[in-house]
Amino acid sequence: MNAVDTLTIPSEMVPIVRSSLQLKRRALEFSLSRYEDRLSAFEERYSMSSQSFAAKFEAGELADDAHWFEWQYLLEAHRETLRQLDLLDSLDV
Numbered sequence: 001m002n003a004v005d006t007l008t009i010p011s012e013m014v015p016i017v018r019s020s021l022q023l024k025r026r027a028l029e030f031s032l033s034r035y036e037d038r039l040s041a042f043e044e045r046y047s048m049s050s051q052s053f054a055a056k057f058e059a060g061e062l063a064d065d066a067h068w069f070e071w072q073y074l075l076e077a078h079r080e081t082l083r084q085l086d087l088l089d090s091l092d093v
Helices: 011-046 050-058 066-090
Strands: none
Touching (some): 011 050, 011 066
């Protein structure tokens, strides 16, 4: 690690930081569960996996209906939530 990757905090603050990170993890896990529920509902409603939907959406094969944009938003939010959980997993606190 270099200095940019290192954060130094007083030892008495470590429990506070750990607690805050655990709270953030729980919030992200809750959000992830909600996104997965909503994605499953779209997949069931349209008989299409989210991966198939994303490919069609990106290729412009779907109309500009609001529900397609909602599905795309949910996919992006899901991916971002997974990314943040991965970052939390990489922390050494």
